[in-house]
Amino acid sequence: MTPIIQVNDLNVWFGKRRILRNLSFDIQPRQVTAFIGPSNCGKTTVIRCLNRLNDLQVDYRHTGEILINGEELYARKNKTTEIARKISMVFEKPILFKKSIYENVAYSARIRGIKHVTQISNIVDECLMKAHLWNEVKDHLHTDPSLLSIGQQQQLCIARALACEPEILIFDEPCSQLDATETPKIETLIQTLKQQFTIIFVTNKRRQAARVSDVAGFLYNGELVEIGKTEQIFTTPTDNRTENYVTGRLG
Secondary structure: OOOEEEEEEEEEEEEEEEEEEEEEOOOOOOOOOEEOOHHHHHHHHHHHOOOHHHHHHOOEEEEEEEOOEEOOOOOOOOHHHHHHHHHHEOHHHHHHHHOOOOHHHHOOOOHHHOOOOOHHHHHHHHHHHHHHHHHOOOOOOOOOOOHOOOOHHHHHHHHHHHOOOEEEEEEEEOOOOOOOOOOHHHHHHHHHHHOOEEEEEOOHHHHHHHHHHOOOEEOOOEEEEEEEEEHHHHHHOOOHHHHHHHHHOOO
């Protein structure tokens, strides 16, 4: 199987501080790849490299190669707006526009250039269904999304990301703000979405990574210690640091 993402010898600095060291890994399509590791190990920096969000920091620089479908991500012809559409991101805290539930999702359809009202409405309905939110909001599409629970707000953010028609979905600790009743809904949703999308998932919760991911990569002090099938990483890791982390003795 051809990887959808190939990262070769990636190094990242913010100013003089080196954050990532010599990372190389592949991500296969239609799988959930989780990056795990203690706080400040570089997990978020990795995923922000993959959609060029790090570009927003003036002191950011990197070396190495990131290929998406065989094309260099940092090639001049690749506009960041187009990258954001192909590689959608759901953040730790739900970030919603000050518009209705409907308009939050419709926005993504419009930036794709879709103008016909019926087509936009169909996209909104479809994406809310895919995000497992339709039944809760179908009678309240034009209300304020801040009235939704935090978990439902996160599902709305996912629906908005889906309306971009991305190839890759990145989740940056999407359950960290949720309670124990809403977290399983997001985990189940991610498992469903991998049938159509490549998913990259960052979490500080070891058990969550074990439940949700197909592949897990352990980061420590900016290094990718090892990456492999999730079951192998959690049961027979090859590095003592990984074993110490997944057993709770580290981090």
